Amino acid sequence: MVLQSSFNPRLASIKDVKAKQITIIGGCGRMGNLFREQLLSVGHKVNVLEQEDWDDADKLLNNADVVLISVPIKYTVDIIGRAAKYLSPKTALCDITSIKTQPTEAMLKHHTGPVMGLHPMFGPSVKSFCSQKIVVCPGRNHESFQWLLDFLQNQGAELITYSPEEHDRMMVYIQATQHFCRLSLGIFLAQSNIDLEQSLSISSPSFCQEIEILQRLFCQNPNLCVDIMLATDERCQAINSLANTYSRLAKLVEQKDREGLIREFEKTQNFFKQ
Template sequence: MTLEDVRTEIQDIDLQLLRLMKRRLELAKLVGEDKASRNAAVRNIPQENKVIDRYRGFALENGMNPVYAEQVCRVLMQESIEIQAAMPRPSSRIRHIAIVGGYGKMGRWFADLLKDAGHRVDIIDPSSGNGLVIEDAKWADSVIVSVPISRTGSVLKKLDEICRPETLIFDVASLKSPFIDVLKDMGSRRRVCSVHPMFGPSAESMYERNLVVCDCGSEEATDEAIELLGNHGADVRRMPVEDHDMYMSYVLGLSHAVNIAFFTVLDRSGIDFQDMKSVASTTFNKLMDTNESVALEDPYLYYEIQHLNSNREQMLREFDSAVHDVVDAALSDDPRAFKELMDRGREYFT
């Protein structure tokens, strides 16, 4: 067998693999249609674990690397589940939903998701050109507020005046502390909660993405929001609204600050980006993937996330202290302090 013969056979095998992957997705779609018809959960974690074990077991039995086999399995499962999660499904209750600010990127994302689930969705946004105004929210069963953080509180107050007492109302803002008093007041006497999708409008689905649902005093509203949004493949985390921004000071505030500091140092280095990339290490390239995306985000939104979080000062003090600790440890002739920082990081992640 010549080298060309070998390459031809490999090509044939690759085509067979792709055809089998296509067939696998077709079968996964049939499973998804069954789940949708029964309004069953998209994800079945025990079944997913069985599939992973099957791949790893086959790899071990046949002299293959089980880690790579698992990676292949996860890629196939992710595509299957994303297809299933994006499939229209008859909801247990068809709702009339108004999205205030629904012409923005995240508002449109939710509009598409909920329309596909069979709900009637009204976009209330001057940019939509449909003539609907906030007063039209009074006809809706559920109202989602998807406006900038600085405007969310005033919109909620307006909806409090307009909407019927039984209407479910929730925002999808990245922070809650700027209007937490409004949320808690409304949550104490009507169906109000607060939601935070931990992903952006570029997400193809909710698969393996986090969805935070905050209880603002109305357990009924929290349950209702989870029922509405929780069956699309997301990992739902329920928490008191008071806890939300403490977590976000690290999850959003710290991660953004670290990335901004990183590209600020690079910018001030005087070394051209393309020149820097030509000598980049694996670690540097991994950081750059995230770093570039942060640099392209809306600076005013990122400023609001830093500035409007009532927990910002504690996190920023800890960040500043940590940077000084790293600098001091790196400059010290004694490696013990540096090693301790590394050891504590290793312990944190295990």
């Protein structure tokens, strides 16, 4: 599947970069499509490979300057192995999955050329990369991706470099447990059948903000939320530990243990003191 535009120097954000030939595996998905549109807008040539296009994989992958993998977490490693068979050693291989250790290891194992992992810290509903954070996990020959990193920065993105392992440790708490918290709260509110419109009419700004976050979460494909929580054993263990914390605190509430709850609060205050 070929989706491309002619090069327009007036639109190019980095004028000295020659138009690249890019293939996005999963480019019709929401995040893949965002990258496709942004890359097309500055004149790069973008092909898309979807599930029905693997008969054309040799043509779509072998001649690409960059192959960008944008598929659900549970398929990423398998797709890396499948795609690598068609890649030239000069092709730069990159994924934009929200876990980094396993995909990066798979790319380094199956592909001899340049490798890098990216994690966009935003959803596909944004209109551009401006003011958005993107985590960069170098793998091999990272200089081959410099034009892409320059493009992202030129579009206003904030690039943050982490090792894949450091990234995944942080995402346990930044993503996985947060998704569980919000999934739990959303289910609780739905079960309680509260009148959302009425609640918002008398709520604090923080409650309004929380409801907006929940509404965005529950507008997404449920597979994305669930896969983020279940992506690694470490995430599952952290969520289980969080659930145990909920249970312990709920027990104090059930017992109306005011002093116990105050002690928990005070013990935690020091952690958040700046």
